[in-house]
Amino acid sequence: MIPADRRTADSVESMAATRDAEVRPLRRDAADNRRRLLAAAETVFAAHGLDAPVEEIARVAGVGMGTLYRRFPTKDALITELVRELLTDVLRAAREALAVPGGDGLEQFLGAAAESHIAHRGCLPRLWSSPDTDALRQEVREVMLQLFLDAQEHRRVRADADISDVDLVLWSLSGVIETTHGQSETAWRRGLAIIVAGLRPAGGALTEPALSPSALQEIRGRTPTG
Amino acid sequence: MIPADRRTADSVESMAATRDAEVRPLRRDAADNRRRLLAAAETVFAAHGLDAPVEEIARVAGVGMGTLYRRFPTKDALITELVRELLTDVLRAAREALAVPGGDGLEQFLGAAAESHIAHRGCLPRLWSSPDTDALRQEVREVMLQLFLDAQEHRRVRADADISDVDLVLWSLSGVIETTHGQSETAWRRGLAIIVAGLRPAGGALTEPALSPSALQEIRGRTPTG
DNA sequence: TTTCAGGCGGAGTGTTCACTCCTCTTACTT
DNA sequence: AAGTAAGAGGAGTGAACACTCCGCCTGAAA
Numbered sequence: 001m002i003p004a005d006r007r008t009a010d011s012v013e014s015m016a017a018t019r020d021a022e023v024r025p026l027r028r029d030a031a032d033n034r035r036r037l038l039a040a041a042e043t044v045f046a047a048h049g050l051d052a053p054v055e056e057i058a059r060v061a062g063v064g065m066g067t068l069y070r071r072f073p074t075k076d077a078l079i080t081e082l083v084r085e086l087l088t089d090v091l092r093a094a095r096e097a098l099a100v101p102g103g104d105g106l107e108q109f110l111g112a113a114a115e116s117h118i119a120h121r122g123c124l125p126r127l128w129s130s131p132d133t134d135a136l137r138q139e140v141r142e143v144m145l146q147l148f149l150d151a152q153e154h155r156r157v158r159a160d161a162d163i164s165d166v167d168l169v170l171w172s173l174s175g176v177i178e179t180t181h182g183q184s185e186t187a188w189r190r191g192l193a194i195i196v197a198g199l200r201p202a203g204g205a206l207t208e209p210a211l212s213p214s215a216l217q218e219i220r221g222r223t224p225t226g
Numbered sequence: 227m228i229p230a231d232r233r234t235a236d237s238v239e240s241m242a243a244t245r246d247a248e249v250r251p252l253r254r255d256a257a258d259n260r261r262r263l264l265a266a267a268e269t270v271f272a273a274h275g276l277d278a279p280v281e282e283i284a285r286v287a288g289v290g291m292g293t294l295y296r297r298f299p300t301k302d303a304l305i306t307e308l309v310r311e312l313l314t315d316v317l318r319a320a321r322e323a324l325a326v327p328g329g330d331g332l333e334q335f336l337g338a339a340a341e342s343h344i345a346h347r348g349c350l351p352r353l354w355s356s357p358d359t360d361a362l363r364q365e366v367r368e369v370m371l372q373l374f375l376d377a378q379e380h381r382r383v384r385a386d387a388d389i390s391d392v393d394l395v396l397w398s399l400s401g402v403i404e405t406t407h408g409q410s411e412t413a414w415r416r417g418l419a420i421i422v423a424g425l426r427p428a429g430g431a432l433t434e435p436a437l438s439p440s441a442l443q444e445i446r447g448r449t450p451t452g
Numbered sequence: 453t454t455t456c457a458g459g460c461g462g463a464g465t466g467t468t469c470a471c472t473c474c475t476c477t478t479a480c481t482t
Numbered sequence: 483a484a485g486t487a488a489g490a491g492g493a494g495t496g497a498a499c500a501c502t503c504c505g506c507c508t509g510a511a512a
Contacts, residue, residue, distance in 0.1 A: 175401020198424025
């Protein structure tokens with residue numbers, strides 16, 4: 001969306017400017033505007049996609065362009081911040097699911113993750129490829145692995161399932177959510193029910209091998225394409 | 227991608243100009259260029275997404291801008307033509323699958339459809355929302371329904387499955403293919419294996435209801451968002 | 453209350469991109 | 483072989499958009 005050669009934000013600096021409230025607290029009006037901008041961005045992106053002009057976001061937030069660009073050095077930084085919110089939601093859901101007994105945490109997590117995806121629908125296309133959120137994604141994966149192992153131990157998931165299958169489920173959910181958005185906010189539930197049934201031990205053996213670790217690694221570590 | 231107010235092609239006329247060779251056959255150079263443009267568009271869109279500039283397509287095809295725009299009145303028309311190719315592939319696959327005995331046509335079709343998606347990866351984002359291809363999509367759906375009923379009759383698909391679940395599978399595959407493209411062209415196979423296992427009769431009852439007919443209707447009949 | 457760093461708005465800038473226009477060229481027809 | 487309708491090419495056009503600049507304003511520290 002943003003041509004690669006037009007502007008290259010210093011990501012580290014931008015993160016510091018937009019996250020580290022402890023460095024120097026934002027003035028109250030500035031903090032308000034920041035929150036309003038994020039909310040507006042979510043609304044606008046959800047309605048018109050990531051191609052929506054930033055001017056529209058500023059208008060919905062009720063601030064000027066200058067304000068938007070003092071809070072977020074680039075449009076990309078704004079999107080990344082939304083992705084960070086989404087991933088934070090997902091991480092919280094994953095940790096909560098760890099407390100679910102009987103190996104059912106994984107399924108609960110998948111549902112909660114889908115809900116988060118819906119809530120942040122606008123930035124879904126960047127979920128798996130936004131920079132500056134790798135650490136967060138890594139944390140999510142670690143918890144996901146625990147949830148998966150727990151589910152498998154309790155025989156809630158077939159023995160020939162693989163941790164990479166959890167990634168596949170999330171990618172599938174993305175597809176369903178993106179395709180049905182605006183028409184049905186619950187279609188994914190049925191899709192998830194089917195996929196979960198496919199992960200249960202009852203079905204016949206899976207004839208396709210899981211993703212190879214290297215392929216998985218590459219897909220997970222992907223950075224945005226220019 | 228193309229601002230709604232910038233250009234509104236007369237779709238009917240454009241279809242006639244780009245499809246009905248019988249009205250007046252294109253001159254040979256023109257027909258050649260048309261083919262080269264479609265091939266180039268596929269390549270370029272697959273590599274850089276639908277946001278790739280048309281100039282790049284013209285360059286790859288080895289023709290000028292004027293030529294591109296004489297063959298396709300808008301960028302959208304070019305994309306629509308690619309979607310039409312994709313849907314034609316899918317329709318052929320669906321009809322071939324009708325001949326598969328034992329209710330296994332549906333599964334074969336799903337695999338073949340995914341292969342077509344990969345082959346036309348670039349235009350995937352428009353698959354479910356491109357105008358001027360409704361008739362084709364409708365034909366695909368009719369054959370899909372037959373495949374589904376056949377599979378269910380042969381107990382290859384659980385009794386509580388619904389035709390809308392086939393749509394869900396395709397949307398899921400889109401998500402997996404889009405997320406893994408460039409890193410793995412076969413990840414979808416594993417995803418499909420899991421989903422198919424979920425559709426088999428063996429698993430427990432699906433706790434989520436199928437999409438309501440009206441919701442399905444709306445999602446299927448969707449036109450592109452501006 | 454004063455001071456001023458930090459914040460605000462919004463017109464302006466440069467670039468990209470879809471699409472057009474016009475001149476020169478070429479493949480079919482007769 | 484000549485005539486011509488159709489085609490080719492590519493610089494040019496206008497609009498949209500991400501981002502900047504700068505004069506005015508305000509919350510909070512002293």
